[in-house]
Amino acid sequence: MAVAGAIIGAAVGGWMNDRYGRRSAILIADFLFFIGAVIMASAPNPAALIIGRVFVGLGVGMASMTAPLYISEASPAKIRGALVSTNGFLITGGQFLSYLINLAFTKAPGTWRWMLGVAGIPALLQFIFMLLLPESPRWLYRKGREEEAKAIPTENLPCPRGINTVMYYSPTIVQLAGFASNQTALLLSLVTAGLNACGSIVSIYFIDRTGRKKLLIISLLGVIISLGLLSAVFHETTSHSPMVSLVETSHFSNTTCPDYSATAKTERWDCMKCLKASSPDCGFCASPSNKLFPGACLVSNDDVKKSCHKEGREWYTRGCPSKYGWLALIGLALYIIFFSPGMGTVPWIVNSEIYPLRFRGVCGGIAATANWISNLIVAQSFLSLTQAIGTSWTFLIFGVISVIALIFVLVYVPETKGLPIEEVEKMLELRAFHYKFWEARPKPSEKGSAA
Template structure:
């Protein structure tokens, strides 16, 4: 029995090598339209391109590009502190990529993607909740604190109508850019001053030993936002950070792998551009809480996409992957009991 199994696998290996040699020897030009019309390649492109697009739509590069700004939105006033804390995300991203090397062939591609996305969804939900608390429970603007400074430094919008103002409303002043000088009475959560945002006012605020805020407001939940960011990176990096690239290297027929891989990479970078360019606009228009909630909803869509459209390619030759795509097999119960063969694992 063992001898027959070895003979069969040797024959499959021989056929695979011969097929690869034939594909490499082909000089036929590849048409993208023809690829899309081929069911097997089209389904592979849907899976590969979809993974690359969702990798960006869950918001990873907004965290990597704008982590200092996110830290300040969470209530950390110092630029130096924000920059230092943002380095944590880069370190966790590198560590997670190393972790994926260990787990990628032990858990399988889909399982790692699902675990990653579940963690990302939970982390984004936490971030959305924290930023909601930060913006809805920000310190009040005190008239006495504001009058403590020269009247010409008061935020014009606050001077016009000072009733019911808090830090969040101060930072969203429409007529001119304003900042919040936190209380100097021992707690940054006490009422502070709403002032014009410029270097002179900032220095005056710092001169009294106060903290100066222009992006986010003082909050007791700032550390919880950092936990959410750390969890987001820790879950994203080993799964959604690396697996889309691995799947794209395994899912396409040899003859079309270069073109299809290029299409998927282009989709990744275009999505990256859209998300990165829109992040600061979104946080300014609807606030960080709703922005992270949108990313959370997109992560739920990504999870559904992985369960329905992405095949498990762990340990499979390209011929087996093509057969799965031809049959259009979808199995939602992908977590096979230990001991079953990998060829039937989670497609």
């Protein structure tokens, strides 16, 4: 519901940016986010919680396209990329902080209310600080308020205050890799969030030195390699999972997985087949001596889970024990290391630079809306895909999409490093699209001399 709200927020935010200005749009986004956090923290029922999520989504969608645009228009060209990347760093740093907060509140009374409610604090702080900042000088200029625009010292403006599926589901991916404990999964996810934040720092340093396009290409090449590694590791994990033992299963009386009891060829059952049973859901209780040895296939519920843990065994419901689990973590870490400095920040920078001033808000809104729609599709389909075709094939599909993205970047994306926004607009006006490649149009004088 938060992502659905973000789609609407991004779409409305584009129109609002052009109509009322960048600063006003950020203030409204902060207000919506704060209200959403308060509603979620005090929610008396699921319906209220959903309403709060929608409010938060509206604010996130609006801010996601407005903040980079505001920073870009108020920054000098030589450090514009670094400042917009700083925005990305603060977002990823916030994600890292959220994992720490969640970890701290796991044992607190009213745990989830604190987790959701504390999100209102940064929104309130940004609302207060935004009141001290001026409107975008370029927006003022477009509205005919030239004297106000000239009076703003753009050289000294501070900047206010992504992969999403991997960040949403990183605890789940860790469990799919064979780490059973929820707390272990959360701790390892904290590491991935930290890597994501560190990647944004790399982007701040290189974006105005290396350029936008090179960072995108390097990023996508690394992402493709990482997804290939993840696909291979999960293939090995699923095809070499521990077997189900009739003796181990019989040890837990009256809790055997019904599908396992009904089959005649129990010797062919392994952990993965046990977890795919659906009448009802089943779990795998690993061997107490070695989790890679044959274990028990049991009905999945809290009582059975406790019985399994009492004997010093690990309980698995998402992924199976595997000796390749650490390789999956390495693949996940590499994915984030490569994604964050390039694909995590550069698209927002390029989108804030390439559109004509008169359409910049609307076009940025369209781009952000497309981003959030894609985000919703991937977020809602990820778990279903892992169950339907397996984790390995799911990551392979993402890898193919990344290859297509690499081709797109090589063919279509222009380099805007170091150019004032007005110069970027002029550069693109002189370009024509021929045979799927950008080519410079000949100037009028060149046409005459050629004739």
